[in-house]
Amino acid sequence: MCIGMYRLALRSLLVALAWSFVESQTCAPFTRSPQSVVVNPGEAVSLYCAYPTNTSAVTWDKGTSHAAIHDPYPCNCLLQQNGTASVLTFPSIGNGDFDIYSCNVQIGPGLTCTSNANVTKAVPPVLTAVGNTSQTVAQGSTVTFSVSLTNPGLPLANVVWSKGGVPLSNTSNMVVTSTTLQLSNIQVGDRGQYVATATNKAGSVSASFSLFVQYLEVDPIQVTGFSTVQLTCSARSYPAVTSMSWAPAQSTSTTTTNDGYLFTSSSVLTVPSDCARTYQCTVIQSVPMTTIKTAAVQACGGTVLNLVPVGVDGVFLVWNSAQGVPSYSLTYQPNGTTPRSISCQSARCNATIDGLTPGILYTFYLNYAQASVFSFITTGSGLSSITNVMVSQSGVVSWNGLAEAIGYLVYVNKDTPNAYVLNVTSTTMTTVATSCSMSLVIQVQAYSLSAFSNLSSPVTLTTKCAPVVKPVGSTSVLVEWTASGGTSSYVISYQISGTGGSQAMMTGLISCMGKCNYTLTGLTSGSVYNITIIRATGQAVTSTLLASVGSGLNGVTGLVATPSGNTAQLKWNAVANANGYLVYVNQTSTGASYIVTTSSVMHTVAITCGLPYTFAVQAYSDGGYSDVSPPVKLNSCETSSPIPQNLIIGVVVVGVLVLVASVFCGLGVWYACTSNSKDKGDARSVTSIEGVSPTTIQETDFSREEPATAVPTPNCNFLRSHKITWEHHSNTLRDLDRGGISV
Numbered sequence: 031m032c033i034g035m036y037r038l039a040l041r042s043l044l045v046a047l048a049w050s051f052v053e054s055q056t057c058a059p060f061t062r063s064p065q066s067v068v069v070n071p072g073e074a075v076s077l078y079c080a081y082p083t084n085t086s087a088v089t090w091d092k093g094t095s096h097a098a099i100h101d102p103y104p105c106n107c108l109l110q111q112n113g114t115a116s117v118l119t120f121p122s123i124g125n126g127d128f129d130i131y132s133c134n135v136q137i138g139p140g141l142t143c144t145s146n147a148n149v150t151k152a153v154p155p156v157l158t159a160v161g162n163t164s165q166t167v168a169q170g171s172t173v174t175f176s177v178s179l180t181n182p183g184l185p186l187a188n189v190v191w192s193k194g195g196v197p198l199s200n201t202s203n204m205v206v207t208s209t210t211l212q213l214s215n216i217q218v219g220d221r222g223q224y225v226a227t228a229t230n231k232a233g234s235v236s237a238s239f240s241l242f243v244q245y246l247e248v249d250p251i252q253v254t255g256f257s258t259v260q261l262t263c264s265a266r267s268y269p270a271v272t273s274m275s276w277a278p279a280q281s282t283s284t285t286t287t288n289d290g291y292l293f294t295s296s297s298v299l300t301v302p303s304d305c306a307r308t309y310q311c312t313v314i315q316s317v318p319m320t321t322i323k324t325a326a327v328q329a330c331g332g333t334v335l336n337l338v339p340v341g342v343d344g345v346f347l348v349w350n351s352a353q354g355v356p357s358y359s360l361t362y363q364p365n366g367t368t369p370r371s372i373s374c375q376s377a378r379c380n381a382t383i384d385g386l387t388p389g390i391l392y393t394f395y396l397n398y399a400q401a402s403v404f405s406f407i408t409t410g411s412g413l414s415s416i417t418n419v420m421v422s423q424s425g426v427v428s429w430n431g432l433a434e435a436i437g438y439l440v441y442v443n444k445d446t447p448n449a450y451v452l453n454v455t456s457t458t459m460t461t462v463a464t465s466c467s468m469s470l471v472i473q474v475q476a477y478s479l480s481a482f483s484n485l486s487s488p489v490t491l492t493t494k495c496a497p498v499v500k501p502v503g504s505t506s507v508l509v510e511w512t513a514s515g516g517t518s519s520y521v522i523s524y525q526i527s528g529t530g531g532s533q534a535m536m537t538g539l540i541s542c543m544g545k546c547n548y549t550l551t552g553l554t555s556g557s558v559y560n561i562t563i564i565r566a567t568g569q570a571v572t573s574t575l576l577a578s579v580g581s582g583l584n585g586v587t588g589l590v591a592t593p594s595g596n597t598a599q600l601k602w603n604a605v606a607n608a609n610g611y612l613v614y615v616n617q618t619s620t621g622a623s624y625i626v627t628t629s630s631v632m633h634t635v636a637i638t639c640g641l642p643y644t645f646a647v648q649a650y651s652d653g654g655y656s657d658v659s660p661p662v663k664l665n666s667c668e669t670s671s672p673i674p675q676n677l678i679i680g681v682v683v684v685g686v687l688v689l690v691a692s693v694f695c696g697l698g699v700w701y702a703c704t705s706n707s708k709d710k711g712d713a714r715s716v717t718s719i720e721g722v723s724p725t726t727i728q729e730t731d732f733s734r735e736e737p738a739t740a741v742p743t744p745n746c747n748f749l750r751s752h753k754i755t756w757e758h759h760s761n762t763l764r765d766l767d768r769g770g771i772s773v
Contacts, residue, residue: 057143064133064147068185075123077147079133080115088116089134146595148636154233155183166242172214175239177226181625187228218245221291242268246315261299263311271295277310281376287453300350300378335396335405339412341484344384351379359397413483416474421491425464435476443471468493499575501582503657506551511563513546519566527558555580583656586647591664601632608649616644
């Protein structure tokens with residue numbers, strides 16, 4: 031019985047080894063493997079799987095938990111199968127369907143081949159401008175604009191540079207890459223806004239850059255009129271000219287318009303009625319550049335009164351001043367018999383009369399010195415009033431336009447010492463300069479070639495800029511604020527509260543546009559700091575902010591990155607009071623760098639085998655952030671092959687059989703001597719070498735010259751034997767030896 035049990039154990043081991051050999055065979059390549067896709071919610075997705083040989087079963091499972099996909103499905107999907115081919119279809123993929131899907135093909139006992147595919151939700155890119163987004167250069171200069179894809183998105187975004195909506199490509203003075211735009215030998219025509227746009231199927235994001243080119247060009251002086259002569263001096267420049275003056279000295283005003291990148295300035299001089307003279311226009315720019323233009327005027331004339339309707343009840347009067355006349359008397363009929371005194375020290379004078387009766391013919395009389403001029407107009411033919419004037423916190427002013435208007439005058443703080451007017455053409459929107467805690471009063475007036483509208487109702491804007499300070503970990507704080515009036519430069523002053531101004535520290539210059547932020551590091555935990563944001567011009571943006579250092583979230587601990595096929599499974603310990611986590615991928619390693627936001631304490635990242643990866647995690651809440659966790663590196667996505675399960679089962683069975691044989695047969699070593707006789711068959715004599723004596727088999731028809739004895743070298747002799755063999759047995763399978771003993 032013992033020999034039989036040992037033989038059974040040997041057979042079991044051989045079967046297990048054979049079965050494990052089958053399991054360890056290499057799977058044949060799939061005829062069609064499911065392909066990983068990146069899609070938006072609502073899109074249709076089909077995963078195809080086909081194997082080249084007959085299979086006993088084709089199954090699908092979902093996620094790292096390998097949830098089987100069958101009816102009812104654990105996903106919004108349909109499963110179709112035909113022999114060795116199978117299709118998993120999502121008619122409209124939902125947020126809960128984004129996961130890892132595995133096609134499993136069983137081709138024999140213990141041999142299953144698997145092909146995986148990721149169905150990943152598309153992520154829009156995050157594009158950040160690098161460096162100064164607004165540059166002013168001289169003609170002939172070289173400038174470079176740069177961006178950084180802080181998150182390339184999924185799928186990876188494509189970056190395109192454009193100007194005025196037209197994509198840019200390499201030229202003789204332009205070099206375009208995905209992250210930089212270099213312009214050389216810059217001319218005036220290169221001025222304007224350049225935009226880098228990162229786009230993928232999840233969306234697009236842009237970063238804008240402004241290029242200003244220093245420039246000044248002055249046109250020849252234009253001379254118009256006869257009885258009244260007007261001289262017009264015009265210049266185009268950037269930056270705006272600082273002055274336009276006339277010689278002989280005259281009192282004039284300069285009108286300036288701009289498209290954001292080029293200023294158009296003009297000065298109009300009305301020649302008094304003193305006949306021929308030569309006039310000179312001098313234009314000065316702060317770059318500095320100076321251009322002088324001259325014009326010879328040969329005309330004489332008198333003062334002419336021009337009338338322009340304003341709205342439905344007003345009139346705008348304009349006239350050329352008479353030489354040496356500082357004041358004028360204005361009357362009008364009907365109802366205007368009381369003279370109105372008007373002082374005017376410039377070459378061109380004006381006045382506005384409103385509150386008149388619409389549809390009435392009025393005659394206006396202008397009296398000065400010993401002369402008088404008159405003109406008449408019917409009221410009510412002015413433009414309609416501007417409506418729906420709105421202004422945003424960022425200073426964007428908009429209004430409803432008028433079809434008959436050719437332009438608009440935007441009055442800022444009219445009739446105050448800091449008043450100014452913007453002349454806007456071809457649009458119903460403009461931007462006024464704003465800063466924190468500023469109060470502005472905006473009014474808009476339309477004009478055409480022959481009329482004005484009334485001023486719109488005033489709209490008041492009070493800007494609000496509320497910087498925020500949030501703790502980061504135990505020794506840092508994050509300062510956030512809003513830049514005013516486009517790109518601005520700031521510094522931050524900070525000191526421990528109560529230590530006096532001599533202890534204040536300053537950051538370097540911080541240039542930003544729109545939403546600004548800066549992290550102060552290396553602070554003393556547990557201390558309260560006074561923080562002040564200061565414009566580079568020296569003006570404080572806000573009153574002193576108080577920041578408690580050390581009240582940020584605890585750092586993330588226990589970060590582990592485990593490879594699983596073509597993904598990395600990230601897990602970490604939860605942080606108390608955290609709203610969510612920022613997962614940094616390859617922020618300090620090769621490959622694409624990006625940030626993923628998640629509210630869970632685990633995250634699956636798609637990786638490429640053979641590439642190094644670095645992961646780190648930072649917790650955040652409404653009140654602050656934690657420090658970024660120490661980085662975890664992952665150098666491979668390979669996993670070791672497990673020991674075949676059937677081999678383990680076979681070894682266990684063999685061990686049990688050996689144990690049973692040991693119990694029944696003892697642990698000693700024994701020998702058996704067998705003789706084969708033609709007449710009597712087999713006879714066996716058994717003896718023990720190590721002291722455990724099994725029963726001796728005796729045959730009555732045998733006579734032994736020398737019985738088996740318990741000696742190290744046993745002898746066995748049988749009479750009338752035709753064949754004598756020895757067998758050596760022990761209770762461990764490896765010691766079995768048949769026929770290895772001399773007879």
